[in-house]
Amino acid sequence: MAHPSQLGFQDAASPVMEELLHFHDHALMIVFLISTLVLYIIIAMVTTNLTNKYILDSQEIEIIWTLLPAIILILIALPSLRILYLMDEINEPHLTIKTMGHQWYWSYEYTDYEELAFDSYMIPTQDLTPGQFRLLETDHRMVIPAESPIRMLVSADDVLHSWAVPSLGVKMDAVPGRLNQTAFIVPRPGVYYGQCSEICGANHSFMPIVVETVLLEHFENWSFSMINNA
Structure with missing residues (x-):
């Protein structure tokens, strides 16, 4: 941050x-x-x-x-x-995640799991809890395992967006009708924030990105609970 x-x-x-x-x-x-x-x-x-x-x-x-x-x-x-x-370079990723940009939120699909997909909306200011960041928190975070190569497939459903997380060194344009890809690896657990970096419309500043990195066993528990609650 x-x-x-x-x-x-x-x-x-x-x-x-x-x-x-x-x-x-x-x-x-x-x-x-x-x-x-x-x-x-x-x-x-x-x-x-x-x-x-x-x-x-x-x-x-x-x-x-x-x-x-x-x-x-x-x-x-x-x-x-x-x-x-x-x-x-994208060498044998452990996990592939597809993200779609919408006006104005992100949707995530874990292609290695069945029925593990969700939308990620910004939490309104009036609903924030103490310790959360205004205009950066989302109702569903993109959770990934630490020390694992992650491949991101990025596209858009309507207009140009850009999936960007500065602390991870990732910025990939989301273009309708085109599938771009990038890869990264996070060596330690943590929470990393980003935002759409393409002027995509009136609510461009209200579609944040939150990447939460956890240990592998915690990721497995999270994915299991998300699939069961779907």
């Missing part, structure tokens, strides 16, 4: 999000160094004789400002491509 006056990202709750945070710090440091160099050159040009025409027409400087950006782009592109392919 984010907290008041927070400046950075939420704490990473998945290996993919940890890689994204590391890449963010890597790219931010490169941007900081570039900004510092440019600022130094601007100050030097204003306060010294750096604007001498022999320096500005130097062949060496032209070579440097051509090669340096190319090297910087390579330093950014290589780790970026690595993470991109890492996010696309």
Whole structure:
């Protein structure tokens, strides 16, 4: 969960999000160094004789400002491509969940179980209990086992939506008539919040996502009770 006056990202709750945070710090440091160099050159040009025409027409400087950006782009592109392919890998998932975006709620179907499906609506403000978060709590959470690869199949029933949980590093568009997929793994139990990240209509901000990660035995008990109560 984010907290008041927070400046950075939420704490990473998945290996993919940890890689994204590391890449963010890597790219931010490169941007900081570039900004510092440019600022130094601007100050030097204003306060010294750096604007001498022999320096500005130097062949060496032209070579440097051509090669340096190319090297910087390579330093950014290589780790970026690595993470991109890492996010696309789906190797023998233990559980597959299909989610459909509706105006304005999410529905979940556990394809590995028979008759395990439910809709997830936001809890109205007047119905919240102490400790629950406004605009983020749902009446039914998506429960998954910890330390298990999860495959998400994402689509929509009406308009464009986006299933996104920042702390898990997951954001997948829900497109009507198209089935997108993504995968993630959560190494520890916890509750993680997200929201639709596509402007889908008047109640776009009222279709939150709650992912609850539990131990495997607790997940089995939960799935058994949900099927029996269906």
